[in-house]
Structures are given as C-alpha cells and as structure tokens.
Amino acid sequence: MKDKKPGFDQFIELARRGFNDGDLDAPPGFAARLAARWADAPLGHGLLALWERTVSWGAAVTLAVCLLTAWFCRADFTATTRAADGFADFAGLDENSEETP
Amino acid sequence: MREDDQDLPALLARVRQREEAAARALVERLHPLVARIVHAHLPRGQDEADLRQDVFLKIFVRLDSFRGEMPFEHWVARVAVNTCIDQLRARRARPSVLWSDLSPQQQHLLTERASDEPEYPREQLAWELLQRLLESLAPAERLLIRWLEIEQKSIAEVCALTGWNSGVVRIRAFRARRKLKNLYKTLELDANRTQT
Numbered sequence A: 001m002k003d004k005k006p007g008f009d010q011f012i013e014l015a016r017r018g019f020n021d022g023d024l025d026a027p028p029g030f031a032a033r034l035a036a037r038w039a040d041a042p043l044g045h046g047l048l049a050l051w052e053r054t055v056s057w058g059a060a061v062t063l064a065v066c067l068l069t070a071w072f073c074r075a076d077f078t079a080t081t082r083a084a085d086g087f088a089d090f091a092g093l094d095e096n097s098e099e100t101p
Numbered sequence B: 001m002r003e004d005d006q007d008l009p010a011l012l013a014r015v016r017q018r019e020e021a022a023a024r025a026l027v028e029r030l031h032p033l034v035a036r037i038v039h040a041h042l043p044r045g046q047d048e049a050d051l052r053q054d055v056f057l058k059i060f061v062r063l064d065s066f067r068g069e070m071p072f073e074h075w076v077a078r079v080a081v082n083t084c085i086d087q088l089r090a091r092r093a094r095p096s097v098l099w100s101d102l103s104p105q106q107q108h109l110l111t112e113r114a115s116d117e118p119e120y121p122r123e124q125l126a127w128e129l130l131q132r133l134l135e136s137l138a139p140a141e142r143l144l145i146r147w148l149e150i151e152q153k154s155i156a157e158v159c160a161l162t163g164w165n166s167g168v169v170r171i172r173a174f175r176a177r178r179k180l181k182n183l184y185k186t187l188e189l190d191a192n193r194t195q196t
Helices: A008-018 A030-040 A044-072 A079-091 B008-016 B020-041 B048-065 B072-089 B104-111 B122-134 B139-150 B155-162 B166-195
Strands: none
Touching (some): A030 B048, B008 B048, B020 B139, B048 B072, B072 B139, B072 B155, B104 B122, B122 B139, B122 B166, B139 B155, B139 B166, B155 B166
16 A cells, blocks of 8 residues: 655655744743843843853863973873883982982 | 834944833844744743743843844844854753654654545644654754755855854755754654554
C-alpha cells in the first residue's frame, strides 16, 4: 500500500503552511511593569555592565599573554628539562659543579 | 495622538532621558518584533516572558550605543538574537526527540497511508512536530530554519537582522537543515520499525 507520510521537503512545506506566530501583542501590563522596573533600576547598572565587560576582556588578555609566554619559553619547559631539574633539586646536585660525580 | 504614533527619534530621545511613559510606548511598539524572535528561539513557549524581558532591559541599557547607522528595528533584532543565543547557549541540554515522545497525532503523520482519512490538519501537526525537532538544534540554527525555511526570508534580510555575513548565514543554514533532516529521518526510521 502506498504511503502518504511526507518526505522531508514535503514536511517542511506542510509546516510552513501550518506556521502561525500566535499573539504577538504585549500581554496586559507587560510594558508598564517593564518600564517601571527599568525606571527604578539604579543608574549604576550600566557601570556594572562595563565592569563585567572589562573583567572578561582582562581575563582574555591575561590568557593570551600566558599562552604567548609559554610558546616563547617552550624550550625551558620540556619534560626532560623539568624532570632533570626536579631530580637535581631533590638530590642537591648542581650540574655545573665540578664536584658532581 | 497615541504614544506609539509619534516619530521614533523623539521617542528614543525621551527614553534616553529615562521617561517611563516613553519606555512603555517603546516596549509596546517593539513587542511584536521581539516576541517573534524570542518565540523562534523557544519554540514551545518555555520562559518566553523572562527572555522577552531580558531583551528589552538590554535594549534600554544599550540604547546609548545606537547611533542610527542602521534601521532601529535591525539594531533591536540583533540585540534580541544575541541575547537569546547567549541565554540558550548556557543551557547546553538540548533534548533529543524520540518517537515515543510524540503525540499519537504526530506519530500518525509519519505513519499514515494513502488510504487513511486525514484525522487532523496535517499542516498543524507538521508545524508542531517541527517545533519539537527545532528544540534539538542550537539556538542560532533554530532561528535560521525558522526565518529561511518557514518565514522564507531572504539571505539579505537575515544578514540585516543578525549582523552575520552571507557566507556565515549560508553555511549555518546548510548545517542546520542537514541536522534537521537527519532528525526527521531518524523519526521516519522509528516509524517504519513500529509499522513492521
């Protein structure tokens, strides 16, 4: 028996015909409540938003500086160097010293 | 003269002076535009009022940065789109739509045969089902499907409303459509399985 179920394109076409926006007018009192809330809000709200933005930019710049530093100093941060330095520190050895066995 | 009949620059000037009546008039004037965008992001109406309120408060806070380089409605649409995307991005969880989640009527749409008498308006069922499927997409993808596929806006209109360039819109729309198609096909497969 032949199917009547829609393929994807037909499904979209059907949905387009069934589409409705509903009621787009503001519900009663919505505009008045919102305007009152905005009018009562302290003016510092804008400064707070500015501070928030500054902090996030600051964090981003800090991260970028850290990454750049790590990139330029990557030779000093290899695993071998770190392991050798750690062992030398632990054993009290100084690799530049002539007394080192 | 009604409050919202007066010209926009004068109204905006009054809002900038923190005049409450002007703010109320501006909300009433912009409400259909903002409601349409918010509704496109929250297809099934969850928290719509909260999100609409957030959009309007952001519009008021940022009003000083509107310099008139673009139509005010486009600027508002961009604020609304960005607010919706930011809010919904934080939610992460996007429910996948399972066959068992569909109503019997929606299931019927995917299983009906040519001999079946239409029991429900198929257009309405398809629209409801599409809204469910859109919940599984990312916020920006929902909006693009709604604007391009359903409201049949042009790429240029979407660019103007979102501030994205046409390449970005095309690529995102393509991906969104592909994801939606895959979701629909998964449901079709489930429908076939239940029929056999």
